Amino acid sequence: MIMNEPERFVEICGMVGHYSERITGNSIVDAYFGPLQMAPDRQERDASSDELLHELVVLLEDCSDNMVATLRRDYMLGEIDSMRVVVEWLAGEEMSYGALVEGLFGIEMKRFSDSDLDAATDALRGLLSQHPGDDLKEKVEKFYEQGRIRGEDLRQLIVGELQQKAKEVGDMFRNRIFSVIGEAVTDNGVEYKTVQNEPWSGYNYYQGNYRSLNCFNIDRPFNKDNLLGVVYHEYEHHVSNLWREKAYEENKWTELSIVPLHTGRCVISEGTADTAKDFLEVSVDDPRKRIVDALYVLRRMVSINAAIMLNREKRGADEVVDFLAERGLRPRKDAEGSLDFIRPTRSDGRPNLWAPYVFNYFVGRTQFVLPAYEKAKSEDELKRFFQTVYLNPFSLSSRTWFQAFDWL
Numbered sequence: 001m002i003m004n005e006p007e008r009f010v011e012i013c014g015m016v017g018h019y020s021e022r023i024t025g026n027s028i029v030d031a032y033f034g035p036l037q038m039a040p041d042r043q044e045r046d047a048s049s050d051e052l053l054h055e056l057v058v059l060l061e062d063c064s065d066n067m068v069a070t071l072r073r074d075y076m077l078g079e080i081d082s083m084r085v086v087v088e089w090l091a092g093e094e095m096s097y098g099a100l101v102e103g104l105f106g107i108e109m110k111r112f113s114d115s116d117l118d119a120a121t122d123a124l125r126g127l128l129s130q131h132p133g134d135d136l137k138e139k140v141e142k143f144y145e146q147g148r149i150r151g152e153d154l155r156q157l158i159v160g161e162l163q164q165k166a167k168e169v170g171d172m173f174r175n176r177i178f179s180v181i182g183e184a185v186t187d188n189g190v191e192y193k194t195v196q197n198e199p200w201s202g203y204n205y206y207q208g209n210y211r212s213l214n215c216f217n218i219d220r221p222f223n224k225d226n227l228l229g230v231v232y233h234e235y236e237h238h239v240s241n242l243w244r245e246k247a248y249e250e251n252k253w254t255e256l257s258i259v260p261l262h263t264g265r266c267v268i269s270e271g272t273a274d275t276a277k278d279f280l281e282v283s284v285d286d287p288r289k290r291i292v293d294a295l296y297v298l299r300r301m302v303s304i305n306a307a308i309m310l311n312r313e314k315r316g317a318d319e320v321v322d323f324l325a326e327r328g329l330r331p332r333k334d335a336e337g338s339l340d341f342i343r344p345t346r347s348d349g350r351p352n353l354w355a356p357y358v359f360n361y362f363v364g365r366t367q368f369v370l371p372a373y374e375k376a377k378s379e380d381e382l383k384r385f386f387q388t389v390y391l392n393p394f395s396l397s398s399r400t401w402f403q404a405f406d407w408l
């Protein structure tokens with residue numbers, strides 16, 4: 001059977017998924033809703049890194065030669081090139097952490113200065129000035145303690161109140177954004193579930209057929225205010241995939257039926273998710289919400305610096321946990337938990353697939369999505385902004401974003 005480039009892309013993604021699973025325990029295939037005969041399950045499981053690299057280079061050349069120069073082609077070229085870097089990295093090829101981050105995501109790795117962190121800390125200090133506690137760390141701890149929730153209460157909150165809240169957020173997307181776009185998309189909803197023993201605190205698994213499973217890791221300490229805030233992020237992932245599935249079905253753009261991790265797509269995906277509250281114009285009149293937001297900014301920055309300390313500077317885990325606890329204003333035990341996501345190797349000694357990922361959130365939001373959203377808003381172009389984001393999935397990569405928004 002002769003396959004076209006998008007079909008070959010789907011197959012190679014599946015093969016690279018098996019490869020990354022073999023090396024790290026995690027597949028880079030995040031979701032699949034395409035034709036059964038091309039499913040990742042059906043792909044060769046033990047291709048070597050050399051075979052994969054060869055296939056990727058040939059596909060890259062064929063796309064470059066055969067596809068017309070459009071956003072669609074550039075999107076695909078970017079995704080293939082990121083996968084090449086995934087394979088080289090996991091095959092043990094020598095590359096710096098900065099080169100890895102740049103190669104995968106098409107963004108520059110940058111450490112925040114002390115004064116950046118101080119500014120974020122000061123913003124938080126201002127919001128907590130009237131709160132009890134001797135110093136800022138104690139104020140934050142007491143604030144968190146008030147909304148602290150664990151065990152059976154936490155499970156109940158997730159499958160009860162949070163599940164309900166997700167329905168409301170779904171309605172908000174329909175009423176405030178899809179109505180502006182002027183198109184509807186099927187939404188079979190998000191189901192909430194609790195899990196344990198994962199390196200992350202929350203994850204959206206897109207299931208296909210316009211449905212998602214949202215998992216929360218209840219090993220992590222949760223704060224109710226925080227958790228209700230995370231729903232917007234996770235729901236936006238769901239929404240973005242709904243439109244992606246629709247675009248695949250309506251246009252037969254086969255390459256969209258597979259969702260790979262560790263490509264330029266992730267930058268924008270985390271960026272739009274982290275900007276969902278802005279999209280929906282969720283008001284921050286509530287003083288508790290403002291504190292949660294300020295803490296969120298500080299902690300996103302602190303985890304980026306921590307990831308650089310671990311992966312580039314090869315500092316010890318203890319030192320980095322101290323840093324996370326001190327600058328991120330969190331108990332040591334929480335800081336230890338968040339290390340799993342950013343450390344270079346897993347506890348079983350294998351490479352940690354997530355090690356380069358942490359940059360996507362902050363960089364995606366502050367360098368890509370938020371500036372474009374704010375400009376569109378000030379120029380009364382929100383309709384076109386949301387149409388670009390949701391009706392054209394090829395705009396959603398660090399490699400194509402600015403091209404897709406060249407009209408703005």
Ligand SMILES: [Zn+2]
Binds near residue numbers: 237
């Ligand atoms: Zn996310």
